[in-house]
Amino acid sequence: MENIYELWAKRNPEFEKRYQDTVLSVFSDYGKGVSQYNDIRGKIFGAGYEVYIIAFFIGLYYNQTKPLVEDTAKRKVLGQPIMYWGNIEERAGRKAYGKIREYIFAALVARTDIDWIALDKEEITAQSVVKTLIDKMEEYANFGFDFILDKLEQDPNYFFKESAFLNVFTSFLVNENNEDDSDEPDDLD
């Protein structure tokens, strides 16, 4: 019996092709093969999956999914199996962060209706479970890409402010803080 986590981690999620040039390549060296020049050229992230992770968490925290286009010709596989995500070289101030994979997996488990009892009883297949997990992941990320693209279309420099991405994520904390904070919106500086 193969571990679901391992089966899932071997997979290579898909995304809609149109985000390649509009989002992925804007923030990363996606499609360039090598990520060692990102600092020189001023890209915010290195590998393409880094943007994918960002997009995924945006969908996750908004708890919004967006189904990918049906037409498989308009989709593309990311190219880097999940099992390698975060295994970056520790240089130029960067640090490996492989643990993130477990959290992504945990989130997918939490947010999918998989009959794990049936799986353990062998009433359903491991493949179908992994597919559900991957589908959910792709749909969250798809929402995230859409969100980023929307912001970029309003202001092409939106995410090039140092803390713009961080602000997106800390905005999910506002509700908690509102209990003791005033109504003032967060300073977006």
Place this chain on the structure above:
Amino acid sequence: MIIKEIKIKNFRSYYGDNNFFKFSDGLTLILGENGDGKTTFFEALQWLFNTTIDKGNIESVSEMRKSKLEIGEHDEVSVYMSFEHDGIKSVEKSFTFERTGEYTYKVGPLIFRGYETNGSERVQVNGKYLIDRCYDAFIQRFSLFKGESELNVFNDRTALKQLVDKFSDIRKFDELVEFTKAFEEKSNAAYLKEMRSDDRVSREAKILENRIMDVSQKITENRRDIREIESSIEVFSMKLEELEANQETSERYKEIEARRKTQEEKRNKFKALISSVDYNHSLLDKQWILCAFPDILKEFKDKCSALSKEKRKLERDFDKKQAEELGKLKAVEEIQNTLVNGTAGLPWYLPNQETLEEMLSDRICKVCGRPIEEDSDAYNFMVAKLEDYKRHVAMKLKNETEAQQIQEQILFPNSHIEDLHNLSISLSGSNQSFVSGIAQEIVDRRELVDRYRSELKTVEDKLQDIQDEKARLLIQAGNVSEAVLEKDFNDIRGLFKQKGKAEVRLAELKAELASKEATLKSLKDELDALDPNSSQVRVMRDVHRVLDEISKAFGHAKEENLRRFLSEMEEKANEYLETLSATDFHGRIRLVQTANESTEIKLFSSNGTEISKPSGSQKTVMYISILFAISDFTQEKRDEDYPLIFDAATSSFGDVKEDYFYNVINSIKKQCIIVTKDFITKGKVRLSDVERLNCPVYRIKKADGFDANNLATIRTTVDKIKE
């Protein structure tokens, strides 16, 4: 000379022949920014006025014009000026150029033509002679100024001497002084000759004469030494003055630099601290992206533990059911083995199958020893007992198989839920508290960065203040470069020592001179006191006395004349200074004579203190005042006027002062052409300020659409923006 018009054709950035300037008798302003062609305008004039060149130079040709020529085509470079100088005259300097190849050009001979009107007739003359006659190099020197640093015409120590030679009558005195001196010497010689031949006093006279000659020679030597020492002291003083000014500035500069470095280090430290955490990378590397994750983690953990619980319950239920089914199998076995009379029979396995079959085959009960008849009750009982045994064995086998089957049943062949549960457990504890701490970590970091930012701001403000202070210092220090200020001025002490020694020596020499002069006087008196016999000697003596007095008087008059000339010029300069400065503090100009017949310009406040470091605009006004004064002298002494042309590279005036300043210059009614970048802010002429001017204003500008890297795309356009 009053310039009326200037036309520039194909001279450097002045492309084509549409570059036309018309000048008023007063001020004409030409506005332009760096690179707009101000200096080129000025250089075009210099080129025109220069009578020493006799060849055209391809470098003077407009790059744009050159690039537009086809091979074999030619055009012309020319600068034309019409002016008034005893009637209307004009000069034009030109040469042709032809493109002979891709990169080769041929330059034609230089043509310098002048025209003047003779009665009603226009006559062509040599341009060179016309310029030399109407605007010679000497006048140009006090008339054409490129850059404000050139305004101080007295930087060159010979300038005043030339000025004085040209404009005062002192030159004439020189001859008279020499003339009378010669008379005095001749009469002296004649007188002494007579003395020597006088029979009564010749011996004493000879002795005295020798002594006088001796002392006079010593006095001459003494005076020469004094002059030398004085001039070296002057050199020392000048150097020291410069050094001291720089020394003070240098010390302040160093102090400012030290502060700047400290603040810059601080700034770099804060910048490094601020950028030490990259917010984007931290989302991943520090997993800040999990800041909102605690709720989801809880969902996951709850789900895992619920699944685990459910699975265990299902397993327990399943086990229970299994046990029940096994129990049922056992219960079936219990019902057997009850006899007809109710007594419990032997267990079914006693006796066993072999014993029963043996007894039935042998027809005898091997327990009681009685035979058994076939079909008898005992026989049938035993048969039934055998069958029961067989049935039992079969049933036992079946039950055992069934139980085994029941026991072999498994509810959950897989353990994925256990895997999930294990993951959930591994994400608890320290991992969980790490995730819940992220939000606070971000807040803390941001607060820290805010603090760094506000400190950085303070540091940057301070740094800006220091930069301003440095800039002010450098402006005040004038043309001193930063490199000079960096240098140590250790030699200042050495200079002080040398100067001190020289001063002591000077005092000694002066004392010697005084005593020698006294000796000389007493010797002369003694000589005069001799009573010669001959009346001829007495006449000679009297003639010499008179000529001596006359010679002294001329010498004195020469000094007085120079003094008066300078004081007149000083007076005039101060009048202009006052007019140009209006209500501003302006001080008073003094022209101070130094050794070697040179002069320095100094500014004094009314309480007698020297203003040793006048500001940029004070200096400009001061020099312009003197130039106006000099110009007045040329007008008076030579009955001719000439323009003052300034190429002011930098503006010395604030916005407030400039229009006032230019209006005053305009009202002076002296032709002035000033090329300046005043009145231009961010590439635009401040038309409202220009409107307040009373003089014509031209705007020169690079035509739009030029390529910053290609000289051939640059041309200057000339627009008159105010009549």
